Amino acid sequence: xxxxxxxxxxxxxxxxxSGRTRDKNIGNLAAFLTVHGIDLKxxxxxxxxxxxxxxxxxxxxTKYDLVFTSGGIGPTHDDITADAVAAAxxxxxxxxxxxxxxxxxxxxxxxxxxxxxxxxxxxxxxxAELIANPVSVAPGFKISNVHVMAGVPAVFQxxxxxxxxxxxxxxxxxxxxxxxxxxxxxxxxPLAQIQKENQDVSIGSYxxxxxxxxxxxxxVRGRNWDRLETVCKQVETMLAGxx
Amino acid sequence: xxxxxxxxxxxxxxxxxSGRTRDKNIGNLAAFLTVHGIDLKxxxxxxxxxxxxxxxxxxxxTKYDLVFTSGGIGPTHDDITADAVAAAxxxxxxxxxxxxxxxxxxxxxxxxxxxxxxxxxxxxxxxAELIANPVSVAPGFKISNVHVMAGVPAVFQxxxxxxxxxxxxxxxxxxxxxxxxxxxxxxxxPLAQIQKENQDVSIGSYxxxxxxxxxxxxxVRGRNWDRLETVCKQVETMLAGxx
Numbered sequence: 176x177x178x179x180x181x182x183x184x185x186x187x188x189x190x191x192x193s194g195r196t197r198d199k200n201i202g203n204l205a206a207f208l209t210v211h212g213i214d215l216k217x218x219x220x221x222x223x224x225x226x227x228x229x230x231x232x233x234x235x236x237t238k239y240d241l242v243f244t245s246g247g248i249g250p251t252h253d254d255i256t257a258d259a260v261a262a263a264x265x266x267x268x269x270x271x272x273x274x275x276x277x278x279x280x281x282x283x284x285x286x287x288x289x290x291x292x293x294x295x296x297x298x299x300x301x302x303a304e305l306i307a308n309p310v311s312v313a314p315g316f317k318i319s320n321v322h323v324m325a326g327v328p329a330v331f332q333x334x335x336x337x338x339x340x341x342x343x344x345x346x347x348x349x350x351x352x353x354x355x356x357x358x359x360x361x362x363x364x365p366l367a368q369i370q371k372e373n374q375d376v377s378i379g380s381y382x383x384x385x386x387x388x389x390x391x392x393x394x395v396r397g398r399n400w401d402r403l404e405t406v407c408k409q410v411e412t413m414l415a416g417x418x
Numbered sequence: 419x420x421x422x423x424x425x426x427x428x429x430x431x432x433x434x435x436s437g438r439t440r441d442k443n444i445g446n447l448a449a450f451l452t453v454h455g456i457d458l459k460x461x462x463x464x465x466x467x468x469x470x471x472x473x474x475x476x477x478x479x480t481k482y483d484l485v486f487t488s489g490g491i492g493p494t495h496d497d498i499t500a501d502a503v504a505a506a507x508x509x510x511x512x513x514x515x516x517x518x519x520x521x522x523x524x525x526x527x528x529x530x531x532x533x534x535x536x537x538x539x540x541x542x543x544x545x546a547e548l549i550a551n552p553v554s555v556a557p558g559f560k561i562s563n564v565h566v567m568a569g570v571p572a573v574f575q576x577x578x579x580x581x582x583x584x585x586x587x588x589x590x591x592x593x594x595x596x597x598x599x600x601x602x603x604x605x606x607x608p609l610a611q612i613q614k615e616n617q618d619v620s621i622g623s624y625x626x627x628x629x630x631x632x633x634x635x636x637x638v639r640g641r642n643w644d645r646l647e648t649v650c651k652q653v654e655t656m657l658a659g660x661x
Contacts, residue, residue, distance in 0.1 A: 189622055192458045194449030195593070195637060196624065198441075201463070206437030215435045217470070218463035220444070223622075227460070250603040251623040252610035282603075292606025311632065327627050350438070360493040360525075363535025367495035379432055379466075380494040381439065384570050389554065394438060 180345040182208055183217040183235040187228055187246040187256050188326055191220050199328040200245040207335055212345025212398075213241065223247055228259035236263070236321050241342070243335075246326030248315060250292040257316070260323055261300035271299035274314050281312040307337050350396040351403045353410050357417060358382065358389040365413045366393065373406050375399070423588040425451055426460040426478040430471055430489040430499050431569055434463050442571040443488040450578055455588025455641075456484065466490055471502035479506070479564050484585070486578075489569030491558060493535040500559075503566055504543035514542035517557050524555040550580050593639040594646045596653050600660060601625070601632040608656045609636065616649050618642070 184204055190196040201218055208215045216239055221227040228247075236242045247256030261268035274297035282289045296313040299305065306315035306324065310333045315324040317338065324334040355362060359382050370378045376397035383390050395406050427447055433439040444461055451458045459482055464470040471490075479485045490499030504511035517540035525532045539556040542548065549558035549567065553576045558567040560581065567577040598605060602625050613621045619640035626633050638649050 189620065189639075190624055190637070191444075192448055192461070193452050193591075193593070193639070194445055194447075195622075197445040201434075202437055202440040204437075205435055209436050216465060217474075218435070218461075220461035222459060231460075249623070249625055250606040252606070252613050253622055287603070290603055290607055292610070293603035295606065296603070311627065327625055329627055329629070348436075350436070360530070360533055360536035360539070363493040363495070363538065364533055367535070370495050377432065379438075379496055380492070381433055382492055382570055384554065384572055386572070394433070396432075396436070 182241040212347040455590040
């Protein structure tokens with residue numbers, strides 16, 4: 176059986192920690208990786224501070240197979256992700272020839288000045304490969320197992336589509352859900368028993384609160400579809416016995 | 419000048435990492451702390467795995483003044499946060515007398531059986547104080563600088579309201595926004611110059627993409643309102659000079 180592929184995400188940006196912007200990329204990446212059979216194990220959000228980015232990145236890039244970052248690769252002074260990534264890998268950073276020509280051509284065709292600020296977006300750590308940006312040209316990049324991508328959700332998603340063909344193939348994780356009208360407290364005991372007897376699947380129980388009453392969605396996840404169906408039937412039989 | 423108060427959040431739950439649930443608590447906590455003048459410096463999301471929770475919690479609780487966790491305090495087998503927190507602090511955990519009587523009374527009044535699963539919600543690490551839950555009774559708890567709260571957003575928010583009166587008073591951070599019709603590449607150079615000359619405020623620049631064009635929202639943040647107004651005027655003057 177092939178080994179499980181693990182991943183982590185580092186979302187970068189003061190605006191995520193001030194509440195000004197509600198992150199959308201974490202949930203999108205999580206859903207994307209699940210479809211690809213890759214286990215997202217950890218997410219960190221840090222501010223636009225070089226030391227914080229370097230520390231977090233070095234912690235997760237050595238611990239997980241794949242890392243994805245979002246944010247901080249635009250043209251302004253608070254976009255310091257590329258420099259921080261170079262520092263984390265202890266490599267130099269400079270204007271990348273291919274990135275410079277992509278951007279130069281893009282701005283020339285629109286009669287927009289290719290300012291020094293815009294040239295910042297071509298700064299790429301030594302040894303990195305570009306990740307194409309079909310939305311707004313300024314590229315992301317991949318260095319070792321780290322994928323550095325934009326924070327604007329439409330661009331993050333487009334870059335994710337670009338890298339998807341090069342990701343290692345995991346074993347897809349399936350999930351099946353059973354809706355349960357009872358609260359978690361009613362089903363907690365018997366559900367734990369089913370989990371104990373079926374260690375090859377993961378049974379999650381998610382309370383919903385409609386303002387008055389709790390109900391529960393039970394999600395069974397695993398890599399073997401037949402086993403999911405079997406365990407879901409056990410859950411349904413258990414629920415049918417509760418009055 | 420009083421010292422800055424820092425905080426971190428640990429969001430716990432497999433469902434956040436599989437993409438099944440889009441987290442709402444991070445953004446709510448971020449906005450809440452900003453209003454209270456407390457700097458949220460880092461967020462981590464980990465799965466319902468004891469070792470992962472213990473490691474993340476021990477890393478952030480020693481680094482920041484305050485910690486808030488969400489998730490994993492319900493009645494089912496995958497709710498392991500209280501046990502993990504006890505392990506992180508190396509204290510014992512048992513059914514808490516006051517939590518037991520709160521829950522016992524609640525379920526008796528609704529003629530609902532007080533199952534062993536429901537009793538799990540009264541398991542509180544030794545030395546912790548309860549955080550009241552006005553929505554659905556089962557309490558959170560505070561141990562040292564760590565606030566352990568529910569994952570259901572309505573309950574998380576209600577617990578946050580409960581703890582707000584006991585939080586240390588930070589110096590509120592104000593923000594003022596300037597809408598800019600130009601992309602970041604056009605304003606990046608002069609904006610960096612304004613930031614360099616005004617180190618007591620933090621100037622953020624947030625690209626927006628409407629599917630065709632980029633525009634930019636410039637946010638100036640700081641603890642002195644007069645200084646914000648002065649810097650915003652400098653930004654507006656700079657923008658007025660761009661054609």
